[in-house]
Amino acid sequence: MSSMLVIVIVVAIGIVGFFLGRQRAVSKDDRSVKAHSLPHYHGWWVFLVSVLPAIIFIMVWAIGSGFYIERQAVNSLPVHNSESVIASQSLELGMVSGIARGLDKLTDQERANLPTTFSELRPLLSSKGVALATEGQDFMIPVAVQWNKSTARAHNIGAVVAIVLALAGAVFGLSGVNVRTRARNNVERIILWGLLAASTIAILTTVGIVLSMLFQTITFFQSVTPSSFFFGTVWDPRFSAAGGNGAQGQFGLIPLLAGTLYIALVAMLFAVPVGLFAAIYMAEYASRSVRSVVKPLLEVLAGIPTIVYGFFALVTVGPFLRDLSAAISGGYPFIMAQSVLTAGIVMGVMLIPFVSSLSDDIITAVPRSLRDGSLGLGSTKSETVRRVVLPAALPGIVGALLLTASRAIGETMIVVLAAGVAANLNINPFDAMTTITVKIVNQLTGDLEFNSPQTLVAFALGLTLFFITLAMNIFALYIVRKYREQYE
């Protein structure tokens, strides 16, 4: 019985319970006393008591029995005395679960006279479409058979218990249907718990992000020291062949961090003046009709996916800058097609709408009276903007710029396509540099081994990135809150 079918049965019991409960509530209501709840609340209550415990049980059982069976398999594997016990054991466990998956696809007859050696079993399984690695061993087959047996048994027990739970819940709910039963309050309490649970998902996500990356990062720091990661100036991870204990490689964060900040700086140098002046013009000078056309158009820039910007940089801006530099210097292109400048400019274009719409909101929030006062004293419009409006809006604008900068630092697709992959440490904006996000993508595309530093370093990089952007966001909030001018 598949778990999907069990869930369907449980829900079906719940639906039947709903109708029975409603029916029962209607028939119990003899109009002598005013019923506490409407009939459908009784129905919902029956539905919830029968379905919720069963579903929760199914989930807990699935996770728990999975762990139990895995432990059982680990215990029945022969003990090794090799150095990296964990790695080889998890590899063996993977093999066993692979074999077990393959055995599932065999017919009953084939399973009855199973080959006892792995070399005989492998072609049989691959004929069923289950490809196994070659290093499987004979002792794994009985373990896999046992695995399948316990899985099936756990599954059947779970299914029976879940259905019994659902039936018991339905009976309990139905027996409680009465004119005086406070079914509505019960249902509403459960709804409230559901709402609370939904809103804690935000917390769970943050906790999940931090914990998942933290665990992998700690594992990473067992093979690479934190100081050589945070202060290393060479990035050379050296992809070794799978399983081979070759050269370690160097994981220096500095060149990546420098590239990230450099590209973000170029982007901000481009986006801040353009975005700020655009915002000032739209807030202070533009007529209503110009504003209603230009503002949405600039915001289109924010709606374009970053992969499109990356492609734009790769196909149009990069080659254009290269050809331009070749034309200027007479033949030698001193700007590479993939360079800090290319990535920075295109990222700057992406950031224009963020700067302009955030600043626009802040500038328009400065009260009219300040402007009128300044204009009444005889200053021109631009003087008003520079001496009165901008200082008043400054905390908000700084906060907005920090938010924009954190977006620039976390941006991935533009730099993946436009900045290059060479981890250089230089100050020439016409050369290629690489960023933290590019290296996360590079380390995690392709084959993964969750025990090699080459893979794990991505999580260390991700955690660094997360904390940098987190610090910037919190700092932005702090500045806005602390220095905000309160007008009335």
Add this chain to the structure above:
Amino acid sequence: MTDTTLNPAAVAPAKVVRRDIGLKRRYAAERRFKIYGITAIAIGLFFLVALLYSVISNGYTAFWQTEVSLSVKLDEKVIDPTNKRATDPTVLLTANYPILVRNALAEKLGVSLDDKPAIRELSKLVSDGSRSQLRELVAGNPALIGTTQTLWVLTGGDIDSAFKGQIDLSVDQANRKVSDRQVAWMNTLAKEGAMAQRFNSGLFTFGASSRPETSGLGVALIGSLYMMLIVLCLSLPIGVAASIYLEEYAKKSRLTDIIEVNINNLAAVPSIVFGLLGLAVFINFFGLPRSASLVGGLVLTLMTLPTIIIATRAALRAVPPSIRSAALGIGASKTQMVFHHVLPLAAPGILTGTIIGLAHALGETAPLLLIGMVAFVANYPVTPLDPSTALPVQIYMWANEAERAFVERTSGAIIVLLLFLAVMNIGAIILRRRFERRW
């Protein structure tokens, strides 16, 4: 005052000094300031136009594909030389179909089959995708064997580029991918009307392929569709439930404070971090398959939730308190008040926010790269657990290909993506215009 009128000569210099408040300079500064603003807006708009122009000019040709019309003789001697197709169905699947196409082409152009170099060049005129085209035709209807069918067959990627004028034919033929002979054949066929550009339906139906002419967005579109459905089914209920709790029920407490800070923070976390979360939790810990659209959908759900929660809370806040008081006043419970009165009134705002969140999720690439959606998937995913790709990821993969025909496809795919986004955003705007209520 009287002095000045009486003795103008004495005051005149002072008057000049007072008058000189640098108006000229200040007005010039004012004009410059205004010009800066206009320039800034012009730069922004220029880049918008440049970006769209670059994509569209590179990509509009991707919607047409060069095809050649051939009378292919489905020769039994080639397809099934040993006449075993009744007993062995694999014969029809493995038959040497390209030879049939090649022969048909040779016959049409009058090239002798013994001229081996010419035949080799000739066979590059048509795409290898003709193999599966004929295979499907014959396997679907074996009675066609022995007949002659007139078909439109895809041309090779380079020929397609050359036919669209994207390959510079003035270069020496050793330095370009199309030989002079092939160009001559191409022109002959074009003159006869046998080679023409036809609507490229393959762009929307094919899966991944190493040949540009037979690669398409089919798998990516299905993958993206699955992911959008998952995001919609998960993030809308969860987001609305969370917003209702925070907006209508929660009292100000430590917990709600933490939740609020968390939501605002998650909205600003780089998207790639969500990819790391998905990799570590969904794939490594829960053991879900890599490259599956289910994992992609879950990751994008977590990413979209803050957007939807923020939009929904704004929509709930916009419903005036009088509605709530009225509902409570006539005896509704708090839950009834929220679900029967407030929520329906806030629905347009919630939907608008959801659509914008979905559009954002549709264009997101970085987290999907980490959970292995950069995969070469040629077959349609049947369930969300099957390997698939997504629209923006397909764009990324094509952007890394060097061939000219792939640049065209990439731009074409971007046009498709931008059209989807435009439709979603315009839909959101219309929804807002039409159902927005001012209280």
